[in-house]
Amino acid sequence: MENTDLVGAEFDELRRLAHQKFGIIVPANAQSFLDSRLRGFMSMSGHSSVAELLHEARSDGREDLLINVVEHLSTNHSYFYREPAHFEFLAKRLLPELSERLKRDRSRDIRIWSAAAAAGEEAYSVVMAMREFFGPHYQDLDAGILATDIATAALRRGALGEYKSDLFRHMPPDWKQKYLEYLGDDTYRVIQAVRDDVMFRWLNLTEPLDKLRGRYHLILCRNVMIYFDDATRENLVRNLSNLLAPGGYLFIGHTDNPDHARIYLDQIQPAIFRKKAKT
Numbered sequence: 459m460e461n462t463d464l465v466g467a468e469f470d471e472l473r474r475l476a477h478q479k480f481g482i483i484v485p486a487n488a489q490s491f492l493d494s495r496l497r498g499f500m501s502m503s504g505h506s507s508v509a510e511l512l513h514e515a516r517s518d519g520r521e522d523l524l525i526n527v528v529e530h531l532s533t534n535h536s537y538f539y540r541e542p543a544h545f546e547f548l549a550k551r552l553l554p555e556l557s558e559r560l561k562r563d564r565s566r567d568i569r570i571w572s573a574a575a576a577a578g579e580e581a582y583s584v585v586m587a588m589r590e591f592f593g594p595h596y597q598d599l600d601a602g603i604l605a606t607d608i609a610t611a612a613l614r615r616g617a618l619g620e621y622k623s624d625l626f627r628h629m630p631p632d633w634k635q636k637y638l639e640y641l642g643d644d645t646y647r648v649i650q651a652v653r654d655d656v657m658f659r660w661l662n663l664t665e666p667l668d669k670l671r672g673r674y675h676l677i678l679c680r681n682v683m684i685y686f687d688d689a690t691r692e693n694l695v696r697n698l699s700n701l702l703a704p705g706g707y708l709f710i711g712h713t714d715n716p717d718h719a720r721i722y723l724d725q726i727q728p729a730i731f732r733k734k735a736k737t
């Protein structure tokens with residue numbers, strides 16, 4: 459008989475690990491919620507008690523197990539065209555500005571990073587927005603998007619690009635016609651041309667980000683900082699601002715606290731920040 463009931467000390471240990479490894483704050487009142495999530499996880503992983511699971515997750519070389527556990531503690535919920543104000547800004551200001559700059563610099567490179575990308579809903583929406591804006595000229599650009607997360611299952615789903623219809627509810631209807639193919643059983647797949655422009659990678663935002671090349675024209679880091687403590691948020695925003703190109707933009711979630719971003723960047727709109735352009 460499996461013993462999945464979390465006891466206080468195990469719950470505290472899980473909270474500590476989630477915070478230490480991934481900066482995630484698990485609220486003190488989340489014990490029963492965690493308990494039910496862990497039951498689901500343990501029925502798949504074959505662990506017979508939380509104590510056994512924790513023991514293994516703490517051992518060297520089992521980072522993958524810890525990631526799996528934490529994945530089940532945080533939410534990967536996302537959807538296409540989330541926070542429409544960001545997509546309107548993209549179409550009306552950011553992309554026109556960038557397009558002018560590319561012409562001026564005789565460059566074809568557009569560098570965008572969807573940090574905490576979940577299953578790619580955000581990254582694919584941005585590719586679709588770029589295709590809408592540039593039309594046939596999109597083919598002349600080198601406009602791949604890097605999509606990163608710690609949730610390995612979400613990253614795998616993203617690379618597959620298949621989603622149930624409710625995730626497209628907020629997307630402009632004509633995008634659905636152009637960029638999705640129906641597979642049956644209420645499931646759609648993002649078309650290959652759009653899938654080809656997103657590269658999924660595992661990346662923990664609370665670790666040093668110096669392996670990234672930087673100079674991003676846009677970084678989206680939305681609806682993840684709510685899980686982090688204050689120091690982790692500030693550190694992250696500082697790292698992200700260093701990775702932006704001069705004049706590059708950072709989008710955060712509308713419910714994310716903007717205070718830290720204001721320290722390093724100019725606020726343009728709620729949840730939109732910009733790094734100063736070189737004068």
Ligand SMILES: C[S@@+](CC[C@H](N)C(=O)[O-])C[C@H]1O[C@@H](n2cnc3c(N)ncnc32)[C@H](O)[C@@H]1O
Nearest residue numbers: 480534536574576607608609662663680681682
């Ligand atoms: C609610 S989703 C946000 C998805 C998308 N950005 C959006 O706004 O719809 C939060 C994501 O943050 C990821 N996450 C949590 N901690 C992370 C960390 N330390 N590094 C990278 N991603 C993390 C989770 O795995 C989850 O996929």
